[in-house]
């Protein structure tokens with residue numbers, strides 16, 4: 001079992017730390033946000049993520065939290081960098097958190113051999129950048145060289161929020177980019193229980209049927225770094241493609257759900273990430289497609305497919321506005337009830353949420369926007385600057401509404417008592433921007449129902 005430090009207690013760092021500690025490693029999770037660390041020590045989680053609390057409980061005794069580098073780094077054999085890489089002013093990511101963390105790691109490295117592993121999503125070349133920063137900071141702090149006591153690796157993370165623990169225990173693959181075979185060996189050993197699926201699954205996260213050994217892809221640093229952006233961009237353009245065809249399907253009388261099913265059965269295409277809707281959002285696809293474009297520009301290689309995927313994506317919010325405008329005549333003074341604020345279900349993450357972008361467009365056109373979310377309301381009240389009204393119950397949300405727009409596909413919206421709720425509407429119009437509700441049932445209940453890419 002290894003001694004691990006994870007730098008950054010965000011979605012990736014905390015999940016990774018919890019999963020590794022569950023697997024038996026000794027983990028220290030470090031964050032510069034002292035309030036966050038204090039909260040974690042008291043059992044207060046900084047965000048909503050299914051099963052995180054239970055996994056942390058099962059890992060108790062093997063995981064600690066600190067805000068002090070000297071308490072995490074000197075003893076660690078493997079140090080993960082899992083700090084944020086938000087979009088910078090020119091499209092490429094702002095690497096200031098990575099830089100600060102790498103320098104602090106360098107200042108605090110101990111006497112043993114350490115592998116510093118980049119799990120943050122960073123542009124090609126960042127592995128070398130991190131290595132140089134760590135070595136320089138060590139030399140400045142200690143007056144000697146690290147020489148062979150440091151190896152750097154890239155280990156991109158592919159987890160999805162809302163399914164982060166599931167993805168950590170049952171990943172499709174683990175990718176490691178490194179030039180030093182000792183780094184590869186350390187990470188293979190660290191991940192062995194996952195690679196071999198030899199750990200006892202937590203009772204609430206059973207191993208999927210037919211789960212075999214997990215592929216361990218070892219490659220060079222640059223390729224590992226590019227794999228991460230390529231994967232996110234490919235998933236994003238898959239969604240944009242189905243959204244583009246959804247507009248065509250609507251016009252020619254086809255049903256995009258049938259089209260997605262029909263093409264998804266082709267094993268070369270696959271059924272996932274073909275759900276037409278409001279377009280993608282969140283802290284990753286928007287940021288990472290932008291970063292890929294910035295990388296392309298710097299390298300003198302235009303990436304028109306990625307550009308088009310972004311264009312189609314952001315136009316998807318406008319399409320929903322257009323539908324509402326057409327149905328209601330004008331949006332000025334209308335009350336629009338928004339079902340969902342999080343960028344996807346099973347999270348309270350509001351970063352680049354399509355629901356919020358839609359809300360902003362509706363407000364611009366003079367509508368009143370009243371919003372509901374099963375878990376993200378407290379966070380929205382704290383963090384959202386838009387003049388939204390918030391509703392805790394279906395009744396409070398829908399009373400006097402001119403239309404309801406489903407923006408986040410939370411399962412519970414399907415089970416709302418739509419029959420009795422209808423009387424609350426001023427006009428019983430439902431725009432289902434995720435094709436999530438039972439449209440036929442809503443039509444039967446007397447609603448006007450408009451989905452995405454389905455016969456209107």
Ligand code: NAD
Nearest residue numbers: 008010011012031032033083084085097100101120121157
């Ligand atoms: P986050 O913003 O939730 O968390 C980052 C954490 O790092 C914060 O708690 C912050 O206080 C801390 N931090 C900042 N500077 C620090 C420093 N110098 N030392 C120690 N801690 C510091 O970020 P996230 O969503 O977990 O993403 C982290 C990285 O992983 C990003 O590069 C992201 O693109 C990538 N990623 C994210 C996801 C996801 O689903 N969120 C999935 C895969 C990859």
Ligand code: UGA
Nearest residue numbers: 157158159160161273274275277279280281282284343344
């Ligand atoms: C995404 C990737 O799926 C992860 O593999 C990756 O690790 C992560 O980004 C990252 O790099 O941070 P995440 O953003 O958590 O994960 O969520 P997804 O499930 O990918 O959804 C992203 C967006 O696409 C959401 O707004 C979702 O509603 C939308 N989406 C997804 C669709 O509109 N249609 C689909 O078929 C699937």
